[in-house]
Amino acid sequence: MxxxxxxLAAFIALSATAAFGGEISKEAAERIQQANTxxxxxxxxxxxxxxxxxxxAAKLSIFTAQAAGxxxxxxxxxxxxxxxxxxxxxxxxxxxxxxxxxxxxxSRAELKRLEGQLERYMQPEEN
Amino acid sequence: MRILTILACLTLLxxxxxxxxxxxxxxxxxxxxxxxxxxxxxxxxxENKLVSADLEAARDFLRKGEQAFSGGRTMFGLGDxxxxxxQDIKFDTDMVELYLSLGQSRIDNAKAADELVAMSAQxxxxxxxxxxxxxxxxxxxxxxxxxxxxxxxxxELEEAKAENARxxxxxxxxxxxxxxxxxxxxxxxxxLAKRDLAAAQAxxxxxxxxxxxxxxxxxxxxxxxxxxxxxxxxxxxxxxxxKP
Numbered sequence: 001m002x003x004x005x006x007x008l009a010a011f012i013a014l015s016a017t018a019a020f021g022g023e024i025s026k027e028a029a030e031r032i033q034q035a036n037t038x039x040x041x042x043x044x045x046x047x048x049x050x051x052x053x054x055x056x057a058a059k060l061s062i063f064t065a066q067a068a069g070x071x072x073x074x075x076x077x078x079x080x081x082x083x084x085x086x087x088x089x090x091x092x093x094x095x096x097x098x099x100x101x102x103x104x105x106x107s108r109a110e111l112k113r114l115e116g117q118l119e120r121y122m123q124p125e126e127n
Numbered sequence: 128m129r130i131l132t133i134l135a136c137l138t139l140l141x142x143x144x145x146x147x148x149x150x151x152x153x154x155x156x157x158x159x160x161x162x163x164x165x166x167x168x169x170x171x172x173x174e175n176k177l178v179s180a181d182l183e184a185a186r187d188f189l190r191k192g193e194q195a196f197s198g199g200r201t202m203f204g205l206g207d208x209x210x211x212x213x214q215d216i217k218f219d220t221d222m223v224e225l226y227l228s229l230g231q232s233r234i235d236n237a238k239a240a241d242e243l244v245a246m247s248a249q250x251x252x253x254x255x256x257x258x259x260x261x262x263x264x265x266x267x268x269x270x271x272x273x274x275x276x277x278x279x280x281x282x283e284l285e286e287a288k289a290e291n292a293r294x295x296x297x298x299x300x301x302x303x304x305x306x307x308x309x310x311x312x313x314x315x316x317x318x319l320a321k322r323d324l325a326a327a328q329a330x331x332x333x334x335x336x337x338x339x340x341x342x343x344x345x346x347x348x349x350x351x352x353x354x355x356x357x358x359x360x361x362x363x364x365x366x367x368x369x370k371p
Contacts, residue, residue, distance in 0.1 A: 079218045086225045093232035100239035107246035114253040121260040 024074045031081040032065050038088055047091050050098040054091035058084045152207040154199075154216040158192050161223040165189060168227045177237055178230035185226035192219030 039058050042048065047055055065080035151159070165185050172178050192215070199212020207213060 076214075079215075083218065083221060083225070086222065086229070090225055090229045090232060093229055093236060097232050097236040097239055100236055100243055104239055104242050104246055107243060107250055111246060111250050111253060114250065114257050117257050118253065118260065121257070121264075 024069045024072060024077055028074050028077045028081070029069065032062065032069055032077065035062050035065070035081045035084040035088070039084070042088060042091065045095075046099065047095040050095035051091040054087050054094055058087035058091060061087060154196055154208050154213050157216055157220040158189070158196055161185075161189050161192065161220040164227055165223065168230060172230065172234060175234060177233050181226045181230035181233065185223045185230075188219045188222040188226065192216045192223070195219065 035058070039055065039062060042055060061080045061084035065077045065084065068074075068076035068080060165182070168178075168185075169182060172182065195212045195215040196208055199208035199215070201207070201209065208216065
């Protein structure tokens with residue numbers, strides 16, 4: 001009985017693969033690879049810290065593209081990889097913006113500290 | 128009866144259509160939202176050249192979405208679009224949103240960069256001002272240290288002067304004492320000489336009248352003359368000077 005069930009499951013799986021698992025073009029596969037590589041590189045940098053949500057969304061799009069590639073849905077692969085690339089670009093831009101904002105905040109704090117120091121110098125010295 | 132049946136069927140058929148007539152489909156709502164977002168962003172960015180490419184890309188995707196909506200509509204234009212068109216519209220409107228987000232990031236980044244440049248200039252200016260005061264403060268500290276040393280030296284000098292005056296006073300006193308002692312010594316010497324002379328005169332033999340007669344022309348012998356030696360108990364002539 002168990003062997004029959006396993007045989008049926010294997011048959012169904014093979015049938016599904018045969019039905020949906022078509023080949024995608026080499027270009028589509030390369031796009032998935034490129035997006036994946038870019039996402040991995042960005043995960044190791046500051047983008048992972050400053051624009052985590054966009055990076056996660058891009059990874060989800062890449063996962064969608066991979067799943068669509070397994071199913072042979074080339075159109076969805078191209079759409080998902082295009083979206084993933086744009087999400088990664090947005091993540092980079094957000095990260096740059098947040099980094100610049102942090103630098104501005106640091107400069108502002110430095111300026112405030114210097115102003116305070118100058119104000120203290122300008123005050124008459126107490127003896 | 129037949130007419131009533133037909134009317135009832137038509138009413139039943141037209142009711143859902145009428146219900147859908149006033150509603151907008153999900154894809155239509157997505158497209159309209161994307162269009163509104165593009166218009167709002169275009170107004171806000173005020174044709175900023177920095178985001179013109181992003182805005183153009185967003186408009187392209189909106190057009191593709193609109194085309195997908197037109198091409199994917201079901202029979203009679205009622206209800207939502209077919210699943211494939213719906214997926215395309217979702218993709219296109221998501222891309223619109225992403226391009227607008229990218230454009231907004233570019234604007235914010237440019238603002239932050241400008242602000243950073245201005246802030247850095249202000250910080251540099253302020254640092255220069257503070258440095259002037261820092262240098263002056265350091266100079267003041269050096270001067271204070273020099274003043275402190277100078278005051279200590281002056282104090283030492285005052286103490287040395289006071290010590291000098293005290294020693295000079297003491298030396299004066301000692302000199303006075305020495306002079307007094309010298310005077311006393313001279314006085315004592317004179318006194319001693321007088322006493323010695325007196326003693327010598329007192330012990331010298333008184334000349335007898337016979338002796339005086341025997342040698343009337345002779346000079347009386349001097350006390351220190353070898354011809355007339357002093358009595359043995361008298362001190363030597365040289366000791367009468369008071370010298371040891």
